[in-house]
Amino acid sequence: MTAPAVAVSRARRGWRRGQSQGVGSPWRQPLAIVGVGVVVVWTLVALLAPVIAPADPIAQTSPLFLAPGAHHWFGTDELGRDVFSRVVFGTRITLPLAALLVAASMAIGSVLGGLAGLLGGAVDTVIMRIADLVFAFPGIILAMAVTAALGPQLRNAVIAVIIVSWPIYARLVRGLVLSARTSQYVLSSRLLGASSWRALLVDIRPNVAGPVLVMGALDLGNAILLLSGLSFLGLGAQPPAAEWGSMVAAGSINFDKWWISLFPGLAILTVVLAFNFVGDTLRDALDPRTARALRA
Amino acid sequence: MTQLRERTAVLEASGVCVDYGPRRRRVRAVDSVNLSVRPGEVLGLVGESGCGKSSLGRALVGLEPAAEGSVRFAGQAVTPLSRRRRPELLRPLQMVFQDPYGSLNPRRKVGELIADGVRLRNGSRAEAQSLPAELLERVGLAADAVNKYPHEFSGGQRQRIAIARTLAARPRCIVADEPISALDASAQAQVANLLLTLAKEDGVAMVFISHDLSVVRQIADRVAVMYLGGIVEIGPTDAVWADPTHPYTEALVSAIPRADGLGALPVDLPGDVPDPGSPPSGCRFHPRCPLAEDRCSTTVPLLTDLPPEYDRAAACLVRVPADS
Amino acid sequence: MTATRQTVPADQPAQTARLLEVENLTVSLPTRQGHCNAVDGVSFGIDRGAILGLAGESGSGKTMTAMAMLGLLPHGARTGGSIRLAGTELRTMSQRGLRNVRGRRIALISQDPATSLHPMLSVGTQLTEHMRHHLGLSKDAAHARAVELLTTVRIPNPEQALGHHPGVFSGGMRQRIAIASALACDPDVLLADEPTTALDVTVQAGILRLLDRLRRERGLAVLIITHDLGVLSAVADDVCVMYGGRIVERGRRAEVLGRPGHPYTRALLDALPHPETPDSALRPIPGSPPALGAIGDWCAFEPRCGLRIEACGQRRPLLNMLPGAPAAALRDAATTDASTTDASTTDVTSTSDHEAAATSEHEAACFVTAPAGAR
Numbered sequence: 001m002t003a004p005a006v007a008v009s010r011a012r013r014g015w016r017r018g019q020s021q022g023v024g025s026p027w028r029q030p031l032a033i034v035g036v037g038v039v040v041v042w043t044l045v046a047l048l049a050p051v052i053a054p055a056d057p058i059a060q061t062s063p064l065f066l067a068p069g070a071h072h073w074f075g076t077d078e079l080g081r082d083v084f085s086r087v088v089f090g091t092r093i094t095l096p097l098a099a100l101l102v103a104a105s106m107a108i109g110s111v112l113g114g115l116a117g118l119l120g121g122a123v124d125t126v127i128m129r130i131a132d133l134v135f136a137f138p139g140i141i142l143a144m145a146v147t148a149a150l151g152p153q154l155r156n157a158v159i160a161v162i163i164v165s166w167p168i169y170a171r172l173v174r175g176l177v178l179s180a181r182t183s184q185y186v187l188s189s190r191l192l193g194a195s196s197w198r199a200l201l202v203d204i205r206p207n208v209a210g211p212v213l214v215m216g217a218l219d220l221g222n223a224i225l226l227l228s229g230l231s232f233l234g235l236g237a238q239p240p241a242a243e244w245g246s247m248v249a250a251g252s253i254n255f256d257k258w259w260i261s262l263f264p265g266l267a268i269l270t271v272v273l274a275f276n277f278v279g280d281t282l283r284d285a286l287d288p289r290t291a292r293a294l295r296a
Numbered sequence: 297m298t299q300l301r302e303r304t305a306v307l308e309a310s311g312v313c314v315d316y317g318p319r320r321r322r323v324r325a326v327d328s329v330n331l332s333v334r335p336g337e338v339l340g341l342v343g344e345s346g347c348g349k350s351s352l353g354r355a356l357v358g359l360e361p362a363a364e365g366s367v368r369f370a371g372q373a374v375t376p377l378s379r380r381r382r383p384e385l386l387r388p389l390q391m392v393f394q395d396p397y398g399s400l401n402p403r404r405k406v407g408e409l410i411a412d413g414v415r416l417r418n419g420s421r422a423e424a425q426s427l428p429a430e431l432l433e434r435v436g437l438a439a440d441a442v443n444k445y446p447h448e449f450s451g452g453q454r455q456r457i458a459i460a461r462t463l464a465a466r467p468r469c470i471v472a473d474e475p476i477s478a479l480d481a482s483a484q485a486q487v488a489n490l491l492l493t494l495a496k497e498d499g500v501a502m503v504f505i506s507h508d509l510s511v512v513r514q515i516a517d518r519v520a521v522m523y524l525g526g527i528v529e530i531g532p533t534d535a536v537w538a539d540p541t542h543p544y545t546e547a548l549v550s551a552i553p554r555a556d557g558l559g560a561l562p563v564d565l566p567g568d569v570p571d572p573g574s575p576p577s578g579c580r581f582h583p584r585c586p587l588a589e590d591r592c593s594t595t596v597p598l599l600t601d602l603p604p605e606y607d608r609a610a611a612c613l614v615r616v617p618a619d620s
Numbered sequence: 621m622t623a624t625r626q627t628v629p630a631d632q633p634a635q636t637a638r639l640l641e642v643e644n645l646t647v648s649l650p651t652r653q654g655h656c657n658a659v660d661g662v663s664f665g666i667d668r669g670a671i672l673g674l675a676g677e678s679g680s681g682k683t684m685t686a687m688a689m690l691g692l693l694p695h696g697a698r699t700g701g702s703i704r705l706a707g708t709e710l711r712t713m714s715q716r717g718l719r720n721v722r723g724r725r726i727a728l729i730s731q732d733p734a735t736s737l738h739p740m741l742s743v744g745t746q747l748t749e750h751m752r753h754h755l756g757l758s759k760d761a762a763h764a765r766a767v768e769l770l771t772t773v774r775i776p777n778p779e780q781a782l783g784h785h786p787g788v789f790s791g792g793m794r795q796r797i798a799i800a801s802a803l804a805c806d807p808d809v810l811l812a813d814e815p816t817t818a819l820d821v822t823v824q825a826g827i828l829r830l831l832d833r834l835r836r837e838r839g840l841a842v843l844i845i846t847h848d849l850g851v852l853s854a855v856a857d858d859v860c861v862m863y864g865g866r867i868v869e870r871g872r873r874a875e876v877l878g879r880p881g882h883p884y885t886r887a888l889l890d891a892l893p894h895p896e897t898p899d900s901a902l903r904p905i906p907g908s909p910p911a912l913g914a915i916g917d918w919c920a921f922e923p924r925c926g927l928r929i930e931a932c933g934q935r936r937p938l939l940n941m942l943p944g945a946p947a948a949a950l951r952d953a954a955t956t957d958a959s960t961t962d963a964s965t966t967d968v969t970s971t972s973d974h975e976a977a978a979t980s981e982h983e984a985a986c987f988v989t990a991p992a993g994a995r
Contacts, residue, residue, distance in 0.1 A: 119379075184399040187359060188458070191391055192465050193416035195381045202412075206403040344820035345791065450908055480677040480909075481847060485891040485902035492901070507820060510850075514893040514902055551825040553850035555892055557877025561832060561854050564825035568790045 026284035035277025046091035053085035109169025117177025131167035157236035218279030221272035305332035311365030340516030390462035394474035396454035407442025413464025452483025531608020638665035644701035656913035673856030681865035691718035727802035731814035733794035744782030792823030864920030871982030881984035
């Protein structure tokens, strides 16, 4: 007999919604603006890298260990390469790979999670136990082990990160599918004659897409950190590629030459933070409840 | 009534039991229920929370498997939903749910939701285009609602949209599970009247599940009163209301507050509904029953027909002697 | 609204004899179109031992009225008018002061007892902590009082019940426990927001009987907020019907429900099932309630009203006495002159005095059924 309770609480929420709409969308919050701005700037940098970078990122043409100055804004590294140019070109490795990583783990996780939620039984058990197994290890350790086993290479690092990241999507999608599967709107479609596959595609998918996208945006930052971490440990991008993680690693050997690692480190920091801001905002925008709390 | 009586039942439940919970601690939510509904008839199913009326309703349409007994719809056995499409012959058996906020997919347009009913019975594309607007007008909404999302409507309007959706499947029987209890008074009247019209004008058989006997009184031809999983009384609504046989029905009728301004305090029924997991022995109502005798705690009363002039059945050892 | 007036403490001004007096209360909420009145010029009063019913559909402002009395309005809400509890103004009181009033002097029970009882703490802990905090009782005294309270609300085996978690109890029992907890500090006023909506009818009957007994035995003033006119018919002494944030009709229960004066009240009663006359179909009210902010200075019910005349869409009707009100009800009205009240020229503030003084009559805010000057 909770129906009247539902009705009344909805009605109450109703006026709250009415009350709060004028104040602004989540995308107008300061952190959202900063996040989107930083992501846009980094994307432009990636697209225009050859135009922006004053030097070839791998060319060892300048004096070694030059401190930041007018010619080399971020200084030069231990091989005489322009750090600024390397940071700029680094976007061309980090951003597309992070997007690829997240897209791949999102796809794998969603399909497996959807299957587990829809089919249940043994399929569910097998998929979710594997996911639990992955969850049981700290991400970076498992990714290290996988990369080490496959051989230290950027491609293998990417595979490792995907292996580490898909279970969160699987878990999320499975939960959403499970709750949607017994929801009244799916049941009423089923009674009209929809197969459970059709219900999954037509009725459940649109309700799963939002949360998965939010998870993806939040996970972009994570993926970048993991990938840079692996490169930092020498398991990812191999020299002379201009990859931020390996640049930080190179700088850490000569830590009195702070600029070598500081600038790629800052690059990682800003990108990761920006993606987290965007992810949070996306969540607020898609989830009416938090959106309302924010606006009220 | 006599006219209804001549038609054969479209939905028939015999000995239906519904169980819940893990194997060790099975709870029998519905215990050996028999009932039938004829085309154009509204059967009210009344009882308080935990009496099993919703479980029975779900079992009637196949959302819940029957542990024992069977449900037949138009001569076809009602099978529980599997992963596959529901058998075409069962699709004219539809359900309207309680929560008008949960029964419509929030991310799909109203027109699409209703067109589902057409598409899934392989209706033509033209019909899928035109029927939603027609059905919306039929349930008292503007045709341009097809392009809106469910959240743009009030609870009562949503419930009418949900009904329009079931109408797209050309229903012959609708099981409505507390369809109006989440609505405001005026919306309640609209939805109840709509369901009544469908039964009376289109000959849809209706099972109207509600905790509110006064609403059921208004729209049902017959009423079945449930207590703790079983039907304790069934008969024509007027007669049951005016002269309840079972003491539980009596308590239910006298607990309803009348909005007449006379200030009569409703009569309360002492005690609580017992845990269905360990129901009382004998008559399940006996611990709360003002008429209970010793034998009530040992003998299970069966739903017994009263003499023909009463035209109903009740399960009470005191009021309905077994040899009547 | 004169039910069982009891002695009022001497330190209160004589003219505010009412225990709780709400006058011209306005609550406006921020919306896209700026602040809109969710509660608009609402006045009523409750005496000790009386039950006042506030009826209305969802969105009528009835819950907002109660929340204003507790100082629990949503962020950004603005209030006007006054809420006096035994002469003390609550509307302008500080949050700290209000915290003291809430629970101690005004208690709330809500529709869903699950929201007022903590699921993980035993009933005993919740009842006694509350009393020890607010009343400074010792552990044993608090325990004894908790047992006494549970006995009052008729919980079987109160000693044992104290050790259980709320989840063990049925909905009706939980509501009884919530009432016991509301009574813990011996409040003067109980606000009951849809107290029986989530309950079965047989259980509802028990709760209504309990509320009726509490007001008689303890002199508790009860404000019941509900959409269910049947509930009010059973226990309320006086009934106020709200629509669009305004009180559109008020008077003695038998008057309002037996001879409804406002077209909305009539429509609401017609929409209910009438068990004694089975063949009349339920008559829904056409249209839907107005949205927040859609109500201007006219009758909020005008678009849905079958009796509307030109004036209804142009001016706002104020509460006027209905023709044929019993002469005894005119007792207090001698000082005010309702006949001069012209809705088009009088602003709300100046009429509120008249309203406050004349609350014992059966009044409706309608140009057609209660035209100004009619007696």
